[in-house]
Amino acid sequence: xxxxxxxxxxxxxxxxxxxxxxxxxxxxxxxxxxxxxxxxxxxxxxxxxxxxxxxxxxxxxxxxxxxxxxxxxxxxxxxxxxxxxxxxxxxxxxxxxxxxxxxxxxxxxxxxxxxxxxxxxxxxxxxxxxxxxxxxxxxxxxxxxxxxxxxxxxxxxxxxxxxxxxxxxxxxxxxxxxxxxxxxxxxxxxxxxxxxxxxxxxxxxxxxxxxxxxxxxxxxxxxxxxxxxxxxxxxxxxxxxxxxxxxxxxxxxxx
Amino acid sequence: xxxxxxxxxxxxxxxxxxxxxxxxxxxxxxxxxxxxxxxxxxxxxxxxxxxxxxxxxxxxxxxxxxxxxxxxxxxxxxxxxxxxxxxxxxxxxxxxxxxxxxxxxxxxxxxxxxxxxxxxxxxxxxxxxxxxxxxxxxxxxxxxxxxxxxxxxxxxxxxxxxxxxxxxxxxxxxxxxxxxxxxxxxxxxxxxxxxxxxxxxxxxxxxxxxxxx
Numbered sequence: 225x226x227x228x229x230x231x232x233x234x235x236x237x238x239x240x241x242x243x244x245x246x247x248x249x250x251x252x253x254x255x256x257x258x259x260x261x262x263x264x265x266x267x268x269x270x271x272x273x274x275x276x277x278x279x280x281x282x283x284x285x286x287x288x289x290x291x292x293x294x295x296x297x298x299x300x301x302x303x304x305x306x307x308x309x310x311x312x313x314x315x316x317x318x319x320x321x322x323x324x325x326x327x328x329x330x331x332x333x334x335x336x337x338x339x340x341x342x343x344x345x346x347x348x349x350x351x352x353x354x355x356x357x358x359x360x361x362x363x364x365x366x367x368x369x370x371x372x373x374x375x376x377x378x379x380x381x382x383x384x385x386x387x388x389x390x391x392x393x394x395x396x397x398x399x400x401x402x403x404x405x406x407x408x409x410x411x412x413x414x415x416x417x418x419x420x421x422x423x424x425x426x427x428x429x430x431x432x433x434x435x436x437x438x439x440x441x442x443x444x445x446x447x448x449x450x451x452x453x454x455x456x457x458x459x460x461x462x463x464x465x466x467x468x469x470x471x472x473x474x475x476x477x478x479x
Numbered sequence: 480x481x482x483x484x485x486x487x488x489x490x491x492x493x494x495x496x497x498x499x500x501x502x503x504x505x506x507x508x509x510x511x512x513x514x515x516x517x518x519x520x521x522x523x524x525x526x527x528x529x530x531x532x533x534x535x536x537x538x539x540x541x542x543x544x545x546x547x548x549x550x551x552x553x554x555x556x557x558x559x560x561x562x563x564x565x566x567x568x569x570x571x572x573x574x575x576x577x578x579x580x581x582x583x584x585x586x587x588x589x590x591x592x593x594x595x596x597x598x599x600x601x602x603x604x605x606x607x608x609x610x611x612x613x614x615x616x617x618x619x620x621x622x623x624x625x626x627x628x629x630x631x632x633x634x635x636x637x638x639x640x641x642x643x644x645x646x647x648x649x650x651x652x653x654x655x656x657x658x659x660x661x662x663x664x665x666x667x668x669x670x671x672x673x674x675x676x677x678x679x680x681x682x683x684x685x686x687x688x689x690x691x692x
Contacts, residue, residue: 266523269530271521283544286598289692303690304599305544307565308552360664442662444557451556452692 272335272464278337279305279460288452289460290340294327299389299439301383301452309448311441316392326437327461328385336461338383343453346390375443376450383459390438393446550688551602551651553669555595558661560651560671562683570682572675573661575654577668584619591616593666600645600689605667605680609642610635616666639673641680645689652676 282289283305291300301309315323330338375393382388441449523530549569552561555576562570577595584590595646613632620626626632639653654660654670 228560266525266527266530269534270523270525273530273534273537276534276541280537280541280544283541295498301692303692305541306546306688307563307688308690308692309554356658356662360659360662444554448554448556462567 274337275460275462275464277389279462280397282337282458282460288457290449290457291462292327292330292459293462295462298308299449301448309445311391311439311445311449314440315316316438316440322437326389327463330383330461336463338387338459338461340453340455340457340459341382341384342455343450344380344382344448345374345376345427346378346380348376357460377446379446381449381453388436390436391446391449392438392440394440444457546688548687550690551683553595553689553691555597555663555691558663560669560675560679564681570675570679572671573677574651575656575660575665575670576663577666578664582616582620584615589615589619591619591666594671595665595667595691596647596649597691600649600691601654602643602645602683602685602687602689604644605683605685606642606644608635608640609638609650611637629670639676641676643683645678651679 279291281300286304288301288303288308291302297313298311299313300307300312305397313323330336376391377393378390380388380390485506513616517619523533545565552563553574553576554560558574558576560572560574561568580593582591582593611634613634615625637655638650639655642650642652644650649668651669651671653673653676656664656670657672660670660672665672
């Protein structure tokens, strides 16, 4: 077997082991405690090294990239190593352990970095009232139809056939009680039918074995992710923080 | 009864198949990042001290790239401006960024594209009661003759009470068209509402990094 093949087989196993043991060991190498603490495994250091190495390359590219940041429990957009947008991982459609499976599946090819294969828009709403657009189109000399952009309500990011992440745009956070306004019978019926149509479409697109997690985001954050997440955008799976560890001790000069 | 079950089973199988094959066939590995990802998987030295040194070196390089304190982020997709640190948001406001529109002067053939530049910039100036020196494109847009006298180009109203320059003639400033905040309508500058602009002007020092995407 080639070294790449070995890596491709061993790395996922290590990733799963890492998820089981947690990040405790990493605390030992922070704050200069490494001298007094038990030795940190080579595999943990390897992960830390690879993550930082990949992030540095992405940062030097000068283009925005996505980060599934596990220590911060968030999906992020970064540019030059700097966080531009943080969307908390408010998982709303996930069984216990789904995130772990998603992470393990993400790293199954022996990598923490994957290009986004694409996105799929399930549902959207118009962003701007036509009355406002009529004024804007006069000001900027652009046709109103061209200015109308959609806010995605639910969309999917996918890295391959098996690895998906859905984002649901919601005004209220998970902690807020959702009170629905009164609606007529016709509206209610229409709403249920629309919901059902969307769910059927959604279920049909989730075949067995597909890793899918769904998180909710504020409408403006969902819009930004939808527009930034174009095909080929690199996505880094970050399992450990890339904040600098303690500086290595300086070698003593021989007298 | 049995045949009904068989029909139902066949239908379900068909639905599942449509669901599965309804996906656009994916071709991963097209991106430059696939090969880079592989090449980045370099071996770390076995010696823990050397390994630590290697990691520290890369993490330090990353830290050097990041801003040390607070920074401004302008999201031209959803027209949001945030003043933040890596961990928290200090200030957030709805803004307006470049429309992306194109203007061509039919007389001279000159062409302007009204986009907000993307990348990393710095707040280089802070102005109170700023004047706007109307550029040529303004007169082309409103179909007026370009004035020969520079003083005729000055406008004390349009930019609002404050302006913060981030390079190449681009500013974060106020607006007379508050109803349009949140929509991409500007000629490249970033517009804020009066109160938000006042607040931001107060808290942002010169030299603050500005990330626009």
